[in-house]
Amino acid sequence: MQELEKYSLDDTYIRPFDRDKQEIAIETKDVHVFYGDSEAIHGVSLPFERYKITALIGSSGSGKSTYLRSLNRMNDNIESARVTGKIMYRNIDINSDAVDVYEMRKHIGMVFQRPNPFAKSIYDNIAFALRRFGLKDKKKLDEIVETSLKQAALWDQVKDDLNQSGMSLSGGQAQRLCIARAIAMKPDILLLDEPASALDPISTSAVEDTLLALKDKYTIIIVTHNMQQAARISDYTAFFYSGAALEYDETRKIFTRPKIKATNDYVSGHFG
Numbered sequence: 686m687q688e689l690e691k692y693s694l695d696d697t698y699i700r701p702f703d704r705d706k707q708e709i710a711i712e713t714k715d716v717h718v719f720y721g722d723s724e725a726i727h728g729v730s731l732p733f734e735r736y737k738i739t740a741l742i743g744s745s746g747s748g749k750s751t752y753l754r755s756l757n758r759m760n761d762n763i764e765s766a767r768v769t770g771k772i773m774y775r776n777i778d779i780n781s782d783a784v785d786v787y788e789m790r791k792h793i794g795m796v797f798q799r800p801n802p803f804a805k806s807i808y809d810n811i812a813f814a815l816r817r818f819g820l821k822d823k824k825k826l827d828e829i830v831e832t833s834l835k836q837a838a839l840w841d842q843v844k845d846d847l848n849q850s851g852m853s854l855s856g857g858q859a860q861r862l863c864i865a866r867a868i869a870m871k872p873d874i875l876l877l878d879e880p881a882s883a884l885d886p887i888s889t890s891a892v893e894d895t896l897l898a899l900k901d902k903y904t905i906i907i908v909t910h911n912m913q914q915a916a917r918i919s920d921y922t923a924f925f926y927s928g929a930a931l932e933y934d935e936t937r938k939i940f941t942r943p944k945i946k947a948t949n950d951y952v953s954g955h956f957g
């Protein structure tokens with residue numbers, strides 16, 4: 686934890702957005718997250734542009750996952766966690782008690798680090814939540830299953846046997862099934878917490894291609910440990926350090942001309 690003392694949390698650069706030209710899909714305002722008495726996120730205010738990929742980078746324990754989870758209230762599932770501040774989505778503060786969390790998560794979906802397909806067929810992995818939300822029409826279900834698998838770049842590999850178990854897929858295929866499952870709900874925003882960290886390089890590359898292809902329909906926010914991955918796929922990058930977002934800018938600037946010393950030291954491999 687030595688390095689955590691090294692840089693000032695006040696030395697920050699958060700890029701401005703031109704809100705007349707750049708649509709903001711979701712935005713946090715002064716978000717703090719506490720686990721019991723310990724503060725893990727210290728007032729993070731970031732806007733995320735629609736139809737862009739934004740990467741959250743930073744060393745282990747810097748708060749990336751905690752912050753990402755706050756964006757669709759996954760921290761609600763952690764008993765000791767408490768989130769303050771506003772998370773504005775379509776002029777609604779989704780952090781307010783009045784929000785129906787399950788309804789909100791239809792708009793703001795999440796894919797986790799480890800592929801977690803259900804022990805069901807590929808078809809049912811996708812149809813399950815749709816049926817639960819009341820969709821019974823078989824033709825409509827077939828259509829959504831097909832479109833979601835196509836968008837997740839998995840259709841060609843599985844179309845001949847949608848009845849095979851989701852558990853029988855390779856890691857990369859299983860993760861793309863989880864992406865298909867998330868996008869079947871037609872979310873606006875897709876949150877991904879290190880979706881490729883458990884995958885081999887070929888599967889990683891397939892997942893990255895999938896995300897790039899999804900960008901024109903979804904706003905994507907992705908936590909990654911992998912700086913090359915952030916550089917390859919994201920438009921914007923936020924650098925997290927010790928529970929604060931120290932720098933937020935276009936990805937190419939973060940990796941070539943960061944304005945903050947901590948960012949520069951991190952992207953050039955001085956700590957991590």
Ligand SMILES: Nc1ncnc2c1ncn2[C@@H]1O[C@H](COP(=O)(O)OP(=O)(O)OP(=O)(O)O)[C@@H](O)[C@H]1O
Nearest residue numbers: 720725743744745746747748749750751752763765
């Ligand atoms: N469920 C939890 N209960 C208590 N403390 C937690 C919990 N989850 C995370 N923390 C703490 O919050 C801080 C931020 O952790 P977080 O997992 O968000 O960081 P991270 O940047 O995503 O790290 P990593 O890259 O290792 O996943 C750390 O100090 C961590 O120990």
